[in-house]
Amino acid sequence: xxxxxxxxxxxxxxxxxxxxxxxxxxxxxxxxxxxxxxxxxxxxxxxxxxxxxxxxxxxxxxxxxxxxxxxxxxxxxxxxxxxxxxxxxxxxxxxxxxxxxxxxxxxxxxxxxxxxxxxxxxxxxxxxxxxxxxxxxxxxxxxxxxxxxxxxxxxxxxxxxxxxxxxxxxxxxxxxxxxxxxxxxxxxxxxxxxxxxxxxxxxxxxxxxxxxxxxxxxxxxxxxxxxxxxxxxxxxxxxxxxxxxxxxxxxxxxxxxxxxxxxxxxxxxxxxxxxxxxxxxxxxxxxxxxxxxxxxxxxxxxxxxxxxxxxxxxxxxxxxxxxxxxxxxxxxxxxxxxxxxxxxxxxxxxxxxxxxxxxxxxxxxxxxxxxxxxxxxxxxxxxxxxxxxxxxxxxxxxxxxxxxxxxxxxxxxxxxxxxxxxxxxxxxxxxxxxxxxxxxxxxxxxxxxxxxxxxxxxxxxx
Numbered sequence: 001x002x003x004x005x006x007x008x009x010x011x012x013x014x015x016x017x018x019x020x021x022x023x024x025x026x027x028x029x030x031x032x033x034x035x036x037x038x039x040x041x042x043x044x045x046x047x048x049x050x051x052x053x054x055x056x057x058x059x060x061x062x063x064x065x066x067x068x069x070x071x072x073x074x075x076x077x078x079x080x081x082x083x084x085x086x087x088x089x090x091x092x093x094x095x096x097x098x099x100x101x102x103x104x105x106x107x108x109x110x111x112x113x114x115x116x117x118x119x120x121x122x123x124x125x126x127x128x129x130x131x132x133x134x135x136x137x138x139x140x141x142x143x144x145x146x147x148x149x150x151x152x153x154x155x156x157x158x159x160x161x162x163x164x165x166x167x168x169x170x171x172x173x174x175x176x177x178x179x180x181x182x183x184x185x186x187x188x189x190x191x192x193x194x195x196x197x198x199x200x201x202x203x204x205x206x207x208x209x210x211x212x213x214x215x216x217x218x219x220x221x222x223x224x225x226x227x228x229x230x231x232x233x234x235x236x237x238x239x240x241x242x243x244x245x246x247x248x249x250x251x252x253x254x255x256x257x258x259x260x261x262x263x264x265x266x267x268x269x270x271x272x273x274x275x276x277x278x279x280x281x282x283x284x285x286x287x288x289x290x291x292x293x294x295x296x297x298x299x300x301x302x303x304x305x306x307x308x309x310x311x312x313x314x315x316x317x318x319x320x321x322x323x324x325x326x327x328x329x330x331x332x333x334x335x336x337x338x339x340x341x342x343x344x345x346x347x348x349x350x351x352x353x354x355x356x357x358x359x360x361x362x363x364x365x366x367x368x369x370x371x372x373x374x375x376x377x378x379x380x381x382x383x384x385x386x387x388x389x390x391x392x393x394x395x396x397x398x399x400x401x402x403x404x405x406x407x408x409x410x411x412x413x414x415x416x417x418x419x420x421x422x423x424x425x426x427x428x429x430x431x432x433x434x435x436x437x438x439x440x441x442x443x444x445x446x447x448x449x450x451x452x453x454x455x456x457x458x459x460x461x462x
Contacts, residue, residue: 003042010040014099027437029088033095044091044126047098051082051111053292054127058115058155059135059176061333062281063089065273065312066135067114069285069303074110076302077294083112085309090116094123110292117151121158132159133168133288135280137175138225139206139368140330141360148175148207155179168288170280171240172227178211180240189244189287191258196249196276197221197228202335202370212237223276224339225332244287249279253343260286260299267296269303274313275340277333307451311436313341315451316443319420323427323448327436329359331368337430338370342377347426348419349379351396352386352412352435359432363388371399380424383407385415386435413442420446 014036021028036043048054057067064087071083082101084093094113101111115123117137124132134155137148152175159167159179170176171188180186201208201222208217210232217237222228231238246258256279257270271282286299308314311327324341328334355363366388374382382405384393389410396406409415412435419427431439440450 003040006040007043007046010036010043011099013039014043014095018096018099027086028096029084029086030090030092030096032099033097034092036099037092037095042126043095044098044123047095047101048111048127051098051101051109053130054111054113055131055133055288055292056113056115056120056123056127056129057133057135057284057288058117058120059133059170060117060138060140060330062135062277062284063087063114064309065278065281066133066284066288067112068309069281069306070133070288071112072306073285073289073294073299073302074112074292076298077289077292079110081110081112084114087114087309089114090119091122094119094127117155120155121161124158124161129162129165131166131168131288131291132162133284134170134176134179135284136170136173136225136227137207138330138332139365140333141362152176152178152207152211159183166291168284168291170227170284171242172223172229173207174211174217174226174230174237174239175207177240178237181211187243187287187291188240189283190239190242191223191227191246191249191276191279191283193221193229194223194249194276194279197223201226202372206332210235210237224336244283244290246279246283249276251275251279256282258283260296262287262290262296265296267300269300271303272307275336277336277340278313310440310450311431313337316448317451318427318443318446318448321420321425321427323429323443325429325431325436325439325443327433328430329432331365331370334430335370335373338373338377341428342373343426344378345426346378346380346424347428348422348424349374349382350412350415350419350427350429350431351382351384351392352415352429352431352439353384353388353392354386354432354434355388356434358434363391366392366395369395371396375400379405380422381405381407381419383409383415383419385409385412386432412438416442416446 014032018028018032071081084097166185171190207226213234217230220229249258255272260269314325316323326337393408
């Protein structure tokens with residue numbers, strides 16, 4: 001009885017906090033859940049009742065886009081979907097989304113929850129997931145996640161709490177694929193060789209050792225990082241057979257397309273999301289959708305209409321310029337983002353780096369970024385901003401950027417105003433997590449028009 005009272009009080013206070021946040025004009029993405037969890041730590045288990053299926057999406061990169069697209073797929077199939085579409089993926093953010101979703105009643109309540117890989121054990125300890133999706137494991141925030149092998153072991157331990165859950169794993173990532181060993185109900189997806197695939201790695205190699213015998217894996221090709229087609233020269237470990245795959249991948253600045261192959265079927269998916277890493281996001285969400293019974297025709301139509309979310313290659317227009325805003329947080333992710341957005345048209349760049357807790361305190365990863373796509377692009381100015389602006393500037397200087405092209409303006413608003421004065425039509429902004437919301441607010445205040453998709457916290461059935 002006491003727990004029931006505490007739970008009711010937690011729900012009430014969480015919803016009250018959400019209301020006050022909205023009245024104050026702030027995004028209520030984590031605070032309501034944070035307050036509610038302090039009152040009743042077992043709240044997630046209570047809120048998960050009545051949700052079926054529950055899908056957990058975790059991994060280093062691609063969680064937000066994948067989970068948002070999957071939520072849209074399920075919604076189009078007729079489900080009421082609870083999801084944390086703004087990317088608040090710690091337990092407080094998950095609780096906030098479930099608090100909002102608890103208002104919905106009736107048949108067909110599903111949950112798609114993006115979960116920070118470091119919080120997976122906490123969430124799965126309370127939320128009985130039916131399907132867990134792991135996108136990739138890349139070196140990210142060493143002060144929080146440590147080395148990749150430690151992170152993989154942590155995730156494997158978390159998954160042991162839900163032995164009946166099905167797993168959807170990225171076959172191209174040897175560490176992710178290894179999570180399926182010894183389990184039933186495991187499905188793999190992968191991207192076949194593309195025109196952009198390489199036979200030599202371009203990024204820092206992190207997860208390239210065999211999970212069994214620890215010798216370097218041999219690769220037929222790389223997509224980026226350690227993702228590609230691999231085999232161990234000593235034991236039988238190799239890229240698993242895929243149940244879902246992407247073939248004939250093509251892309252340009254307007255988007256991408258590929259053949260989605262599944263269980264004897266094959267459809268062409270066309271997306272407004274550019275780049276190889278977004279192809280993975282579309283493939284992952286589509287594969288999960290197929291596992292959950294979404295019709296191929298629904299997948300094709302939803303993927304075609306799906307647009308990037310906030311800060312995920314978010315297009316905008318400002319002062320007559322065409323801009324793009326990209327979240328970056330680790331060396332492989334930033335290099336891949338540069339390959340996607342850096343082009344042959346003259347542009348002004350802002351690279352805004354912070355080292356607050358949510359960004360990761362250690363910024364040594366900046367030295368591991370493959371900056372070649374940036375160096376090959378046409379840029380009029382590269383403005384380094386944020387708390388670690390000077391660190392970024394030093395990296396760029398020693399990578400070959402001339403001092404005449406560099407400018408250091410730690411204050412982000414001043415950096416934005418300086419960039420708009422550059423005599424170019426394109427503005428490219430890359431920023432770490434804690435700069436993202438600030439940058440969006442500043443751009444909005446300066447009159448920018450965003451092209452990002454609106455992601456409601458609780459979608460409605462079609």
